[in-house]
Amino acid sequence: MTVSWTPHRFSGGLLALDTANTVVMRGDAAGFDRFADVAEIARFAEAASAFRATELGGRRLAAPQPERIAPAVLEIREATDRLFRNAVVAGGIATDDMPPFLRACASVLSGGTDRIGAAGTPFGDPATPIAFEVALAVSALSLLGELSRLRICPNCRWLFLDRSRNASRVWCDMAVCGNRRKARRHYRRRIAAGGKAAAREVDNV
Known part of the structure; x- marks a missing residue:
């Protein structure tokens, strides 16, 4: 059964967190993976292009062969969740969690030709699509500067960014x-x- 990629499924605040949250109720016997059918990666990328347009600077996400990129996407997803979930719980990043995270991101960025980080075009030229796995790695790396605003929802256990004025947001x-x-x-x-x-x-x- 296909997933309905509704606005709620993009409550994380960044592409990397929305992707981490495709595992529902982590650590619970009733939990499940919305990417169990890898075809959902392409559908998620299509929806994320709209819901994360501001973060992406209007650049579209491309995932034409989800079965090919699935291993890299899942590796980044799991390394991201592990690193930042542990950081929220412990109040800081565990150095031992960093190498797998950095390797996962580097594996899809190595050999690339994209230019990222420019003002107004943080993910590169919006006139052309960007590979979903590349955008995911860039988004995940940007979280290293957002640690103070990372939260875990007490209801669903999703990771999210608290961008409220007084940093008092509780729920995703x-x-x-x-x-x-x-x-x-x-x-x-x-x-x-x-x-x-x-x-x-x-x-x-």
């Missing part, structure tokens, strides 16, 4: 995860209140 997406958590708290309060009411009825018998 308030409309989804925030509301789900509030609904669960409300449900538990109702259950607890119902239990107390039942106990009072027994006491009055």
Whole structure:
């Protein structure tokens, strides 16, 4: 079944985080990988071209052969998640996590001819597409300068950037995860209140 790449699936704040978040509920028995069907990599890249247009400077992402690039994409995804998730939890980057991350990024950048980083065109010439795996590596490397704003959503465990003015954002997406958590708290309060009411009825018998 194909994935619906809705705006919520791009709540990470950067292409590399959105990609890391294609594994849902990491570490949970109910978790799953939206890239289990590698054809989804191409569909994700197409959607990301629109949802991450500002980050990409308007440059389109190209993934014409997802089965060919899947190993590199998954390697970068997993190294990115490991490095930055551990950094959020521990309050800093573990040096041991850096070499696999840097190797994964370097593997797709080596031998490339793109020019990146210019003002207004951070991912190069917007007139031509950029390979998804190359853009992913560039996005992942940019996270090294965003450590203070990285967060883990307490509901879905996704990584996201907190760009709020006072750095107080809690959820990756308030409309989804925030509301789900509030609904669960409300449900538990109702259950607890119902239990107390039942106990009072027994006491009055």
